[in-house]
Amino acid sequence: MKKYDSHVHFWDTTKLDYPWLTDIPELNRSFLPESYLNEIGDDDIAGCIFVQCDAISSQNLVEVEWVEDYANKFSFIKGIVAAAPIEIGEKVRPIIEELNEKKLVKGVRRLLQGEDADFALNHNFLKGIKVLQEFDIPFDICIKGDKQMATVEKLINKFENQVFILDHCGKPNLAKNEIKNWEKQLKLIGQNENVYCKLSGLLTEMNSAENTSTLLSVFDIIFESFGIDRILFGSDWPVCQLGGGYQKWLGVVDEYLNTFSIEEQSKVYATNTMKAYQLI
Template sequence: MLKIDTHQHFWKYHPVKDAWITDDLKVIQRDLLPNDVEPILPEYNISGCVAVQADQSEAENDFLLGLAEKHNFIKGIVGWVDFNARDIEERLAYYSDIKLIKGFRHILQAEPDEQYMLNKQFMHGISLLNKYNCTYDLLIKQNHLPYAKTFVKAFPQQRFVVDHLAKPNIKAGDIKGWDKNIQAIASHPNVSCKISGMVTEADWTGWKAEDFIPYLDVVFNAFGPKRVMFGSDWPVCNLAGGYAGVIKSVESYINSLAQNEQELFWGKNAVAFYGL
């Protein structure tokens, strides 16, 4: 069975550039590169990954492309461009010629304005993505979901994927509100969802696989088998059980699905969405 990890990060740690990696995240407060994860992947039959930006600069795109040249398990890259820039179309045209660049992401969850994604200039930049056959990863928290519904509705031809289930409060077992909002965004057929980032929204040291079942039920029922995909969120997942933990968090649930649905989740949906 083809298995693709749709969400890995790599970085050379810098205390200013990576200020989000605070002292309470010591486990990942260091260089973390393909050599650190590559030996782990065969244990879980993972044959490739999508590398996702962690820094908001075009230098990040070059960095990830350089890693992909040396590590062929990196099958695609979700990079970054300034969607507010006047030359946004020129930048998208430039990246559209680079086969490994599959799409883009902006760290919306960190913007002080919850409605940042609805900014007119930002939306203009997003409106150009489909022209250049680029995907868009939505990095948001559950409080952003009502705005995200309006956002994706404006671009019915654009391929969107919600990262990390929009970060519900799994640690508190809180599902109210998030469930209805995730169902609402899933009603748009151009939106998919990554089953990723769950372990770090749970109790880092005490989570159990059962904790995730209510959230998985909502997502699988809302998006259906063709719009969900696996992502580890490595190395951030090292805060809460590592790669083995991520696999454990979904394995029994996914194993209960029909064979064709398992194949879609583990790899086929990723290939179709990102054009791998």
């Protein structure tokens, strides 16, 4: 079955600066499209979405142009989720205008996981989202755990015509099995038809010794919250290597989707990503 991977990172530590990598030695080297193809092996990837990698902010546009060059060589790179400083409000307009001129830019992300819980409700941040909405560009939400989930729900409720894509299911605290509040908030967020959820990044949130079968009940919560039409398969490569790698994650997802129809599987693995990022 052909797949569209909704969440892939590439980085080159010789060309751009990624301060966060110094704390993760396993990832503190270059990861390029060639390595991604080697990792996925025989898996039938028809396309992927590159997601910004938190390079220093002065390199946001450089990162986009760097990926554009790679997309000329690797046709499976179908879209870019670019970094943009949404929190500067109306001043972000010229940046969004420039990104909008680039045909590969299909979304924008401003990482929230390291910010205060109410960061995304700041007056200027809301103005920035309003600018994004004018250009009909989806916004990827990357947060950490249930403390930020309530904020995200409030943000989403203010912009019913803006497409939001929740990265890594909101990063529940699976390592400590503290998911009750996350479950409650996820179900509230999932009630909004303008929100998609990436089925990605969960292995790295688990205790490494924990059996992956415990994820299946977590998947139940996710599918109950969003339904079959708004869940996107994503590998979170190469970060997924911290939790066992691409093939391990794919195996868990395959196991869960095994009882779904071919049409339903195709939605999760391809169609929903194409729809969310306006590839179709």
